[in-house]
Amino acid sequence: MTNRGEPLLRVEDLRIRFDGSDVVSGASFELGPGEVLGLVGESGCGKSLTALAILQLVPPPGSVAGGKVIFSGVDLLALPEREMRRRRGAEIAMVFQEPGASLNPVLSVGSQVAEVFTVHRGFSRRAAMREAVALLERVGIPDAAARAGDAPHRLSGGQRQRAAIAMAIAGRPRLLLADEPTTALDVTVQAQILELLRRLREETGMAVVLITHNLGVVAEMADRVAVMYAGKVVENAAVRDLFRRPLHPYTQGLFASLPDLRDPDKALLPIPGVVPRPDAMPSGCRFRDRCPLAGEICAEEPLLLARGPGHAVACHKVES
Amino acid sequence: MKDARVLVSDLRVRYRARAGWFRPAGKDVRAVDGVSLAVGKGETLALVGESGCGKTTLGRALVRLVEADAGEILFVPDDPADPAVERVLRDSRSPARRILPDGRAAVDVRRVRGADLRRLRRRLQIVFQDPYGSLDPRMTAGAILAEPLAVHRIARGRARGEEVDRLFERVGLRADVRQRYPHEFSGGERQRIGIARALALRPSFVVLDEPLSALDVSVQAQILALLRDLQGSERLSYLFISHDLAVVRSLAQRAAVMYLGEIVEEGPVRRLFEEPLHPYTKALLSAVPVPDPETRRPVLLLSGEPPSAASPPPGCRFHPRCPVAEARCRTEVPAPRTPEAGRSVTCHLVEGE
Numbered sequence: 001m002t003n004r005g006e007p008l009l010r011v012e013d014l015r016i017r018f019d020g021s022d023v024v025s026g027a028s029f030e031l032g033p034g035e036v037l038g039l040v041g042e043s044g045c046g047k048s049l050t051a052l053a054i055l056q057l058v059p060p061p062g063s064v065a066g067g068k069v070i071f072s073g074v075d076l077l078a079l080p081e082r083e084m085r086r087r088r089g090a091e092i093a094m095v096f097q098e099p100g101a102s103l104n105p106v107l108s109v110g111s112q113v114a115e116v117f118t119v120h121r122g123f124s125r126r127a128a129m130r131e132a133v134a135l136l137e138r139v140g141i142p143d144a145a146a147r148a149g150d151a152p153h154r155l156s157g158g159q160r161q162r163a164a165i166a167m168a169i170a171g172r173p174r175l176l177l178a179d180e181p182t183t184a185l186d187v188t189v190q191a192q193i194l195e196l197l198r199r200l201r202e203e204t205g206m207a208v209v210l211i212t213h214n215l216g217v218v219a220e221m222a223d224r225v226a227v228m229y230a231g232k233v234v235e236n237a238a239v240r241d242l243f244r245r246p247l248h249p250y251t252q253g254l255f256a257s258l259p260d261l262r263d264p265d266k267a268l269l270p271i272p273g274v275v276p277r278p279d280a281m282p283s284g285c286r287f288r289d290r291c292p293l294a295g296e297i298c299a300e301e302p303l304l305l306a307r308g309p310g311h312a313v314a315c316h317k318v319e320s
Numbered sequence: 321m322k323d324a325r326v327l328v329s330d331l332r333v334r335y336r337a338r339a340g341w342f343r344p345a346g347k348d349v350r351a352v353d354g355v356s357l358a359v360g361k362g363e364t365l366a367l368v369g370e371s372g373c374g375k376t377t378l379g380r381a382l383v384r385l386v387e388a389d390a391g392e393i394l395f396v397p398d399d400p401a402d403p404a405v406e407r408v409l410r411d412s413r414s415p416a417r418r419i420l421p422d423g424r425a426a427v428d429v430r431r432v433r434g435a436d437l438r439r440l441r442r443r444l445q446i447v448f449q450d451p452y453g454s455l456d457p458r459m460t461a462g463a464i465l466a467e468p469l470a471v472h473r474i475a476r477g478r479a480r481g482e483e484v485d486r487l488f489e490r491v492g493l494r495a496d497v498r499q500r501y502p503h504e505f506s507g508g509e510r511q512r513i514g515i516a517r518a519l520a521l522r523p524s525f526v527v528l529d530e531p532l533s534a535l536d537v538s539v540q541a542q543i544l545a546l547l548r549d550l551q552g553s554e555r556l557s558y559l560f561i562s563h564d565l566a567v568v569r570s571l572a573q574r575a576a577v578m579y580l581g582e583i584v585e586e587g588p589v590r591r592l593f594e595e596p597l598h599p600y601t602k603a604l605l606s607a608v609p610v611p612d613p614e615t616r617r618p619v620l621l622l623s624g625e626p627p628s629a630a631s632p633p634p635g636c637r638f639h640p641r642c643p644v645a646e647a648r649c650r651t652e653v654p655a656p657r658t659p660e661a662g663r664s665v666t667c668h669l670v671e672g673e
Contacts, residue, residue, distance in 0.1 A: 158625050188621075213536065222613075259564075
């Protein structure tokens with residue numbers, strides 16, 4: 001585990017409400033400068049919304065209903081839109097699962113990257129274009145000078161994601177939010193993009209929140225992991241601790257249901273049942289209907305408590 | 321192959337690029353370009369490869385949802401008197417009737433027509449990736465399962481209802497869900513309905529086209545267990561199309577690796593995963609992230625992405641991305657070779673017969 005000084009980002013008990021139900025209800029985690037935090041969970045657990053909330057971009061009718069997002073000492077949730085806009089793209093940037101989502105289909109790739117240089121870093125248009133081409137080359141787009149003039153659809157899926165990453169890092173952010181950046185890509189291309197993210201992190205020292213459902217990707221990329229289930233962070237630990245000794249029954253269930261490339265004889269134990277819908281959440285622990293250990297006490301809401309150095313778990317049944 | 325149930329040889333599927341209003345005629349896409357494979361009784365053959373390699377087209381061609389342009393698909397019934405094939409096999413002049421070298425009777429799937437094809441479909445079924453898009457949103461779950469029984473006039477009246485109940489139970493759903501509509505189910509439950517629908521006609525060969533890809537990990541394991549259980553009890557043969565190699569390793573006995581319309585390597589899963597021989601298979605396996613932060617393994621990074629199947633490279637199709645390509649790989653098309661019994665690799669650099 002890295003030396004933990006003042007965190008760069010601290011999310012505290014974040015709550016996001018949609019149509020009267022809390023879709024995210026208690027997301028807490030932190031990461032230091034230059035760290036990679038893997039935010040893991042299954043679809044609908046609220047991991048993408050959590051990232052959007054960090055940028056104050058929760059789509060209506062959703063809204064942040066409580067909690068804090070402290071980014072280098074400032075609570076982002078308390079900032080006016082004008083202040084927030086200055087930070088988006090410059091201090092905190094985001095890439096999405098579909099690279100198309102962050103690229104304008106009718107503008108050339110180069111001009112979109114260049115725009116970040118003019119808006120956030122005050123470059124002239126010509127200098128910005130030159131920087132954009134250099135950056136496209138740096139993220140591994142072959143023949144970048146020529147590709148810069150192309151519209152996004154002329155690029156392959158992997159190259160589009162490279163361009164989206166170039167755009168995200170153009171403002172030299174200190175924090176990159178990457179929402180399933182390789183999920184839409186083939187495995188050989190995924191390996192290329194992960195390698196690129198790893199290299200860029202080393203070169204720029206930016207911190208990364210890597211949202212993914214893939215525990216393999218987490219193991220390869222992350223320093224710390226926060227596991228989300230049904231809108232809550234249920235476990236939070238250094239990556240080695242989490243993989244060596246998962247403590248929450250949900251995290252244990254995830255590992256037990258994961259086929260292993262190296263061990264074909266591993267007996268897979270599925271987690272019974274399905275994730276409850278946001279309007280039908282059980283009271284107390286949200287995992288209790290599927291949990292093999294659940295007891296009466298689980299009707300009370302478990303708190304996310306430290307159970308070891310840097311290892312926090314929200315479960316009544318875990319012994320300290 | 322002894323005990324083969326489906327035998328495919330030199331299958332080709334081409335998508336024609338017709339000219340449109342503003343679009344000049346392009347080159348045809350050879351989605352499946354000379355594929356041969358065999359699936360045994362009760363066996364799972366996995367078909368792996370990246371998007372656009374032709375694996376879905378191949379799967380659909382085997383059950384005649386896509387028409388192949390050339391090649392042969394033979395289906396060997398367990399019992400020549402099976403009503404699904406009996407009419408074809410009884411007619412010695414039928415162009416679809418085949419006698420294999422070992423004396424067994426087989427049906428040439430591509431040559432079966434009309435009512436004979438409809439009957440044959442009972443034994444050849446498919447489960448789709450998208451449990452959201454493959455179920456009619458206006459039909460109840462019960463109606464979805466009763467439909468194939470009605471079309472094929474399998475059970476009537478009360479018997480049909482009982483059969484539907486049996487199917488629900490077989491895939492782990494309570495029969496009281498029969499009045500519900502697809503949107504009322506979770507993704508995993510919907511996939512169970514898709515599987516039940518494929519099983520309704522008691523198939524012996526099922527194409528599973530990425531049946532787990534849309535599901536979360538914890539639900540994936542449930543469906544995987546169901547597929548394994550059904551295979552055991554009904555002696556099903558699966559063609560399991562997947563890009564998830566860990567899932568392939570846990571379900572399949574054999575695997576075929578596809579690249580740009582061709583199978584580049586095929587063999588027993590255990591051998592293929594422990595000692596991949598084709599450079600593409602090696603790269604594919606090394607690229608899978610391992611869920612263990614304490615192992616750092618070298619990733620064999622490939623350059624670039626797969627080229628378009630409309631204009632495959634000359635020579636070995638993999639050569640522009642291959643880390644070990646030689647001069648001949650750019651010009652000569654490699655022939656499949658057999659480095660050890662039961663394995664086949666299409667690469668100039670692999671030794672073998």
